[in-house]
Amino acid sequence: MGLFAAFTHTLEITLPVFLMVFLGLGLKRIGWIDQHFITTASMLVFKVTMPALLFLSIIKADLGEALQPDVIGYFLGYTILSFFLAWGWAIWRHPRVERGIFTQGAFRANNGIVGLALAASQYGDYGLSLGGVIAGAVIVLYNVFCVFILSLYSEESATDFKSLIKNMAKNPLILSVVAAIPFALLGIRLPGWIMTSGGYLAGMSLPLGLICIGGTLSISAFKRSSTIAIDASLWKVVWVPLLGVLGALAVGIQGPALGVIFLYLGCPGAAASFVMAKAFKSNDKLAANIIVITTFASMFTLSVGIFLLKWLGLI
Numbered sequence: 001m002g003l004f005a006a007f008t009h010t011l012e013i014t015l016p017v018f019l020m021v022f023l024g025l026g027l028k029r030i031g032w033i034d035q036h037f038i039t040t041a042s043m044l045v046f047k048v049t050m051p052a053l054l055f056l057s058i059i060k061a062d063l064g065e066a067l068q069p070d071v072i073g074y075f076l077g078y079t080i081l082s083f084f085l086a087w088g089w090a091i092w093r094h095p096r097v098e099r100g101i102f103t104q105g106a107f108r109a110n111n112g113i114v115g116l117a118l119a120a121s122q123y124g125d126y127g128l129s130l131g132g133v134i135a136g137a138v139i140v141l142y143n144v145f146c147v148f149i150l151s152l153y154s155e156e157s158a159t160d161f162k163s164l165i166k167n168m169a170k171n172p173l174i175l176s177v178v179a180a181i182p183f184a185l186l187g188i189r190l191p192g193w194i195m196t197s198g199g200y201l202a203g204m205s206l207p208l209g210l211i212c213i214g215g216t217l218s219i220s221a222f223k224r225s226s227t228i229a230i231d232a233s234l235w236k237v238v239w240v241p242l243l244g245v246l247g248a249l250a251v252g253i254q255g256p257a258l259g260v261i262f263l264y265l266g267c268p269g270a271a272a273s274f275v276m277a278k279a280f281k282s283n284d285k286l287a288a289n290i291i292v293i294t295t296f297a298s299m300f301t302l303s304v305g306i307f308l309l310k311w312l313g314l315i
Contacts, residue, residue, distance in 0.1 A: 014303045018118045021295065024214020038215040041208055042271075048076075049205035050112060052198050054136065057128035058180035059190070067133060067181075071257045075134055075264065076141060078247055081144050082107045082240045089235070094226055100153035100229055101192035101283050104146045104276070105290035106235035108269035111135045112173060113209040118263040118302070120303065123256050130260050136177030140269070141242055150280040216271060231287035233269075237301045238296045241266035245305075249314070259306075261313035266302045268294035 027033045085104035090099040102193035109115060112135050119127030182188070190198075244265040249257050269291045309315045 002094065011303070012121070014118070014121075014299065014306065017112045017114065017119060017210060018299045020117075020210035021114075021214040025217050025271055026214075027211065028215040033215055035215075038212050045113070045209040045212065045287075047172050047204055049201050049208065051172040053128070053202035053205040054132040054142075054173060055176040055180040055211070056195070056198050056202050057125060058131050058181045059175065059188075060125060062130075068130065068257060070251075071130070071253060071261065072137060073246060074251060074253060075261055076137055078244050078265075079107065079138055079141055079269050080143050082244070083141075083149075085243075086232075086235055086240075087149065091242055092223070093231070094228055096153065097284060098153075098283060100150040100280070101277055101286045101290075102228055102232045103149045104139070104273050105229075105232040105294075106285060107240060108142050108146060108270050108273055109236070109264060110213070111138055111267055111271040112270075113206065113213065114298075115264040115267045117206045117210060118267070119260050121257055122263065126256060127260055131264065132177055132180075133262070134264060138264075139171060139173055142272075146273070148283055149275060154282055155279045173251035177185075192222055213271060213295070217295060218273075226286065226289065229286055232290045232295040233297055236269055236290070237266060237298045238275050241301070241305065247307070252313055256315065258308065262305055262309060262315070263302065266298060266305055268298040 024033070028038070046184050083103065086097070089105045089106070090102040094102050111131070115130050116128065117134060119131035123130075165198075183190075241262055245258065248254075248261050253261065269287075271291060274284055274287045274291060277284040306315075
């Protein structure tokens with residue numbers, strides 16, 4: 001692929017997603033949406049529209065392509081490895097009190113909304129189905145490891161694995177993926193009116209979720225960014241995706257699967273990181289700074305990465 005073609009293709013993937021984020025930021029600043037709207041809409045996305053999107057994308061997909069054990073296994077294995085790499089770096093470079101927040105910010109990505117939107121933009125139903133299965137699985141890892149690391153370095157909170165397991169068992173995203181797999185495997189067809197109504201809900205998910213992410217961003221938090229926040233952000237949007245792509249190439253993963261892996265690893269920090277930081281009475285301002293920095297930085301790093309991978313003919 002030529003340079004110009006690769007460049008324009010890259011913009012077609014990344015610009016629509018991040019323009020929706022900026023739309024949310026702009027609507028919040030002019031007062032057309034407020035914190036109450038963002039909270040309610042985010043809950044709607046998490047509990048209703050995103051599960052509908054994942055469910056429909058899987059039952060409409062060819063599971064022979066979506067259920068790729070080598071790709072899914074690599075992604076989950078590398079996610080675990082990236083957690084320990086970031087934790088080791090935090091022990092070596094940063095004060096004990098900030099190690100939990102640093103580690104969470106360095107490895108946890110916003111796969112459920114931004115990653116899925118990018119995968120859909122690049123690969124359509126294939127990106128949604130493979131990305132949906134990966135997202136459902138990695139949510140479990142993110143929750144387990146983040147609860148562990150935050151509780152380890154929190155002086156006020158303790159790990160409650162019983163509550164963690166209970167919450168994961170009720171997670172709508174995980175439940176939607178689990179529920180969809182039997183329908184896809186058995187070829188069960190749903191009535192047209194259900195598919196149409198579900199499609200309306202699913203269609204709301206990505207734009208509404210991206211607008212909510214934009215509405216939660218704070219320019220003042222970006223200005224207050226610290227050295228630790230910048231370091232964690234570099235891990236999130238540069239080192240983790242770079243090492244992940246090199247590892248995937250080393251084990252023979254190329255094409256659309258490599259593209260999905262890169263998009264998911266290169267996503268900005270998850271908004272849930274801020275919520276968990278507050279729950280564990282950790283440095284929530286540092287968590288917010290990491291989210292803001294990675295959101296803005298990933299617009300550049302994802303675009304450059306997609307451009308290079310496309311130009312080199314690897315995806």
